[in-house]
Amino acid sequence: MKKDQTIGEVLRERGISRRSFLKFCASTASLMALPPSMIPVIAATLEKARRPSVIWLSFQECTGCTESITRSDSSTLEDLIFNVISLDYHHTLQACAGHFAEHIREQVIKDNAGKYILIVDGSIPVKDGGVYSTIAGMSNEQILKETAAHAAAIVAVGTCSAYGGIPKADPNPTGAVSVSDLIKDKPIVNVPGCPPIPNVITGVLVQFLTFGLPELDALGRPKAFYGQSIHDRCYRRPFYDKGLFADSFDDEGARKGWCLYKLGCKGPTTYNACATEKWNFGTSFPIQAGHPCLGCSEPDFWDAGSFYSALSTPTENIGKTAIYATAGGLLAGAAIGGVLRARKQAAVKAHQRVTIDDLDKES
Amino acid sequence: MTVHGTPGTSPGCGSGSPCEIPTGNLIPLLHEIRHALERWLDSGEEHAIDLRGIPMAPGEEDQLLATLGEGELHADLSLTGKSVVIETRFPAVWLVTHYNTDERIVGRYIEVCEMPAILKSQTEDARAGLEYLGKLLNENNLQ
Amino acid sequence: MSGAAFARGYNALKEQIDAPIAAFLSSCVHCGMCAEACLFFTETGDPQYTPIRKVEPLRRVWEQEYTFWGKLSKALGLSKPLTDQDLTDWETLVYDSCTLCGRCSMVCPVGNDIAYMIRKTREGMAAAGHAPEGLIGATQRAITIGSPMGVKLPALQAQIRHTEKEFDLKIPVDVEGTDYLCMLSSMEIMNFPEYIGSIARIFKQADVSWTLSSEAFEATNSGIQIGVSDIAAQLVQRIVDAAEKLKVKAVISPECGHAYMAIRWEGPNLVGKRFGFKVVHILEVLDELRAQGRLKVADRETRKLTYHDPCQIGRRGGVLEQPRNLINMVAENFVEMPEAGKMNWCCGAGGGVSTNERADALRLKTFARKKSQLDAVNPDALVSACSNCRIHLEEGLEEYHMDIPLLSLTETIADHLSDT
Amino acid sequence: MTDAEFLLWVRGPAFNIALFIMLAGIVVRFMEILLMGRKTNLAEARGSEMAGGLNTIWRRTLPDADTFRRSGFTIIAGNVFHIGLFVVIFLFVPHILVFERLFGVSWAGLPSNIVDATTVVTIVALLAVLVHRVKDPVLRMLSNFSDYLAWLVTILPLITGWLAFNRVGLSGSTLIGLHILSVELLMVLFPFTKLSHAFTLVLARWYNGAIAGYKGVQS
Structure with missing residues (x-):
């Protein structure tokens, strides 16, 4: 497979029919909430797009995100996109291992500097020098920074890489952070979810290949997929x-x-x-x-509070607060009220008898 | 037309019991189809509706499909996984359903047009076919 | 003007504030509904007459002395302390444009008894030397002479003699051990002496054991109107002393509304002890006699009559049914004015306003409210049971060129009794 | 602060602080009033303080016909927004859940779309009340900063709540967070502004009714 082929060429080489491709574009358009009229545009653009090189790094994660994409029980249309991209390095999936694998990563960075897409799943531990997760003697942070330096863009797949996720959950023993906490100078597309919907992962890639960097919301998510709430x-x-x-x-x-x-x-x-x-x-x-x-x-x-307590309810024990507040109020009220009462009694005591002679202003 | 009471459909919510409150998207959807059909007849403007983009309670889609019914044409396409194109009992209103290799639905559209694009022969594929045919003739010295 | 007077007034306001006032002032939402209940506002349209605004001096003292946040904001300079100038500014609002009629207290949606608070505010105003001249004079006369109008015993004795001669009956004075000690207001002695004769005739027919006192005949209490409890207590004490000396079972308040308020409701609290005798309003006595069948009517009034409820007797005193029972006994055609009864509109002269010459023009202006009430029923005659109301009603009717005769209820009863 | 952190803060520490200030404030205000005391009435009673007090507590809710005629706008607009507030606060299911957390009891709510409509009506009534306050000479004279502040912190939760329910403009977390925050602002100011009438009114009406009831006077 040649590196500089277009996606269309790759597909044809693999005997994928145009109708199958249209079918894929249709489901992708649907995913991006684009009108069906956009399907031909997607198809035309995607066909001409260059086959991208992809590096996939996995850090503190459960492999759920990779599972999500690579469910082995069926071959899907989404496989198409993974067939056409050049997934050159994937910690979890690659057949080779050890120094050879790391060598491939370095080679891809070198050969495709500034052009490859970096996909990250998992959060990055930064506490204690990042000792909580290392690969080939390098901390996750080092690998990420090294790989991100020459990437065209980064896709943070899963809530762990996008926001820290479960590793970052209180009390965050490893000092887990998200990709965007560490990398500030590259476009980052967050594809959160635990795991993300598989179609959304591929959809983001298609969108990226078709329209370039997608429009993101305040949390770095592509609006096309995350624009509306559940x-x-x-x-x-x-x-x-x-x-x-x-x-x-x-x-x-x-x-x-x-x-x-x-x-x-x-x-x-x-x-x-x-x-x-x-x-x-x-x-x-x-x-x-x-x-x-x-x-x-x-x-x-x-x-964010119990999974099973309603959004409108307070997360803390308000019953206890109510009791403390009432008790505190009674104490403070008794003290303040006592002072006021004494003040009133003092006023009564200070009463000066008013006689008819006191009524005239002149008196 | 009794959309809610279409016989043969048993709308359900969640774990299969009847859905008390539909999303209310069914009737507007049928109106959208009617307007699209009018426009297509008047001006030839095509229209497609992505059923996955519309929230539906379980059972509502079945009701929609039962209302649209099945017309004269039914095409099974062998793509990456099956795709089924049927003309509903309203001519020029098509139902396109894409399945994956496990025969699970991955996309469903209602199209109002002369013929859904996916049915039409694709020039790129035709070009490849032509090339292959030529190659075939050449290899077998059939010129 | 001495600072000492202001300090005394300020202290008086501090003394007056109690739990009800704190609850009232905490609850006010500034809805303005009390304005619509006050004839000083409705007849002038001037927002300064809004009842709750009249208690502003009291409110400031409450907020700054008796609330934690008020004290704090005063200490931080966020709220201005009350000054003598404030009291000067409020003097006309507290005295000239409030009859303590309590109508505002009936409509306040949060239940504030505003009249209660204005009455208390007057304590501070008077103690600080900010009472109106007219009321000061009346109060001084009440203490020194024995009556706000300066009526002395000889004047009463002259009226008694005159009445005895006219009706050929004996009016008991200083008789010990009677059931009732009958009190009078000086207006009844000076302006409406018929009242004494009426009482005497009714009591004679009903065979009531009663007396007047030569030591305490004046029931009105300027101390309450001006807002000086010390003086009011002194005036009440005279009546208590007379009642105890004559060993009566009950003291009868005259028709005068605020006199009833003074003896019946404020009296025991002013002198600081429960009375050993009852206090009843003359209408309560008459209605009881009626119920017992001790009043025999000779002929019935055919003119269309209507009744003006004096505020302190009706709304604030709870004597509402008795006058109606009595009028219906002697009259065939009794009609109610709109809003009669507990929501009746004040004549405009109560609460010391009639004693305060400065308020005369305003008082007459507000009579328009009474006029419109009267116009709605167009009566042949107007009955009331408060000599203070009567004086002002007469003045108002004249001012507005209304030819409606004014009757005292007690006199009307007396006039229709059979002589047997 | 992300909107998720913001929502967590308003649902957590901020709510606790607001609840504490409100409840403690109410108790203090109550005691400030009650500890002022009241002299024993030495006049012979003609009626019952208790009967008069209790009667006035509920009876003062209904104006007499002539008062209604004179102050119609104030009464109608006032009732509309008070009833509206009651419905919105106590009959919206997500709110009932908060009370359930606080008191352990819950009750049936209204359909959310009815509450939604009530919210709009309530907002309109409050706007009308504000216009009236600014235009009416009596109200303009009576009004001070605290009146407008109380108005603002009352309408804010309605507006933010409506926006959150209808999900207008911002993210769901931000909208709900802003709504809860605006409620907390209301809670904090509740005991220290005229809003305290919501509970002191019971005392005020009781005292008024008791004073009248003692004298056997209707109130």
């Missing part, structure tokens, strides 16, 4: 509007598929495509399966 696209939203809520996981409301807000659903504050894109080939998503959204594509989702 809540806004949730099929259970009408129940929310009508005030019909499940109170527990096995009550009538839960069986009838009512809104899971009371059970702690983070849909209203979670921006992701789960509600329409769904998982496992559009089979379902957590809310459809009867479980509230955990908000996994948001920063600090692990520390």
Whole structure:
């Protein structure tokens, strides 16, 4: 496979029909919430795009993100994109190992300086010199900085690399940080989720190849995929509007598929495509399966209070606060009230008898 | 037309029990199809609706499909995974469904046009076919 | 003007503030509804007459002396302390444009008894030397002469003699051990002497044991109107002494509204002890006699009558049904003015306003409210049961060229009794 | 601070602080009032303080016909926004969950879209009340900074709540966070502005009714 081929050439070489490609472009357009009329534009642009070189680095992670993309139970349209990109280095997947693997990484950086895409999953531990995760004697931070230095762009896949994720959860023993905490001089596209929807990962790559750097929201996520909240696209939203809520996981409301807000659903504050894109080939998503959204594509989702307490409720023990406040109020009130009472009694004591002679101003 | 009461559909919410409150997207969707069909007849303007982009309660899509029904044409395409193109019982209203190799749906569109693009022969593929045909004739000295 | 007087007034305000006032002032939301309940506002449209604004001096003292945050903001210079100039500025609002009628206290949505607070504010105003001249004079006369109008015992004795001769009956004076000690207001002695005769005739017919006192006949209490509890207590004490000396079972308040308020409700609190005798309003006595069938009517009034509820008797005193029972006993055609009863509009002269010459023009202006109430029913005659109201009503009717005769309820009853 | 951190802060420490200040403030205010005391009434009672007090507590909610005629706007607009606030605060399910956390009891809520509509009505009523306050000579004279502040901190949670529910403009976390923050502002100022009438009104009405009831007077 030649490095400077266009994607169209690669596809044809592999015997992928134009119709199959159109089908892929259609599902990608759908994913990006683009109108179907954009499908031919995507197809035309993507065909002419250069086959990109990709380095995939995995740091403190659970491999869930890689699992998400490489589910082995089926070959998918999304495989297409991985067939056409040149995934030159992937910690977890590569067949070779040891110094040879590291050599490949260095070679790719050298050969494609300024052109390759860097995909990162996992957070980067920086505490104690980064000793908590090292590869070939190098800390994750060192590898990231070295690899990022010559990348065209970085895609932070998964909540760990995008925001620190679970490794960063309180008390964050390894000092985990996100990619964007360390790299400030490269375009970074965050593709959070624990894991991200596989189609979204490929979708971001397609979008990148087709339209260049995508428009990002305040949290560095491509708006095309993360532009709307779970809540806004949730099929259970009408129940929310009508005030019909499940109170527990096995009550009538839960069986009838009512809104899971009371059970702690983070849909209203979670921006992701789960509600329409769904998982496992559009089979379902957590809310459809009867479980509230955990908000996994948001920063600090692990520390954002209980998964099962409603968004509107305070996260701390307010009952205790109420008792302390009342007790404190009673004490302070007694003290203040006592002073005021004494002041009033003093005034009564200081009363000067008023006689008719006192009434005239002149007197 | 009784959309909500279409026989043969059993809309469900979540774990299969009846859905008390639909998203309400069904009727507007059918209106959109009607307007698109009018426009196509008047001006030839084509229209496509991505069903994955529209929130639907479980069962609602079944209701939609039952309402659209199946017309005269049914095409199975062998792409990367199957794709099925049917003309609904409303001519020029097409339902395009893409499956992956595990026969799971990965995309579904309603198209209002003469014929969905995916059915049409693709010039790029035709060019490759032509090349291959020539090569075939050449190899076998059939000139 | 001495600083000592202001300090005394300021201290008086501090003394007056209690839990109800703290609750009232904490609750005010500045909704302005009290303005619409006050005839000084409705008849002038001048927002300064908004009732709650009249208690501003009291409010400032409360906030700065009796709330933690008020004290703090005063210490930080965020709120201005009350000055003598403030009291000067508020004098006309507290005295000239409030009759203590308490109508505002009825409409306040958060339940503030504003009249209660204005009454208390006057304590501070008077102690600081900011009471109106008219009221000061009346108060001084009440203490030195025995009556705000300067009526002395000989004047009463002359009226008694005159009445005895006219009706050929005996008016008991200083009789010990009677059921009732009947009090008078000096207006009843000077302006409406018929009242004494009426009482005597009714009591004679109903066979009531009663007396007047030569030592305490004046029931009105300027001390309350001007807002000096010390003086008010002195005036009440005279009545208590007389009642105890004559060993009566009950003291009858005259028709005068604020006299009733002074003896019945404030009296025991002013002198600091519970009374050993009852205090009743003359209308309560008459209605009881009526209920017992001790009043025999000879003929009934055919003219269309309406009744003006004196504020301190009706709204603030709770004597609302009795006058209606009595009028219906002697009259065939009794009509109610709009908003009569507990929401009746003040005549405009209560709370010492009639004693305060400075307020005369304003007082007459606010009579327009009473005029419109009267116009709505167009009565042949107007009945009331407060000599203070009567004086002002007469003046108002004349001012507005309204030809409606004014009757005292007690006299009307007396006039329709059979002689047997 | 990211919007997630912001939301966490308002739901966590900030809420605790606001709740503490509000509750302690209310208790202090109550005690400031009650400890002022009241003299025993020595006049012979004609009626019952308790009956009069309790009666006035609820009866003062309903104006008499003539007062209604004179102060119609104040009464209607006032009632609309008070009832609206009641509905929005106590009958919106996400709010009920907060009370459940606080008191351990919950009750049925209204459909959210009804609460949404009520919010709009309440906001309109509050705007009308503000215009009235600025234009009416009596209200303009009575009003001070605290009145406008109280108005602002009352309408803010309604506006932010409406925006959050309808998800206008900002991210979901930011909207909900701003809404909770605006409520916390209200909570903090609640005991120290005229908003305290919400609880002192019970005392005020009781005293008014008790004074009248003792005399056997209607109030």
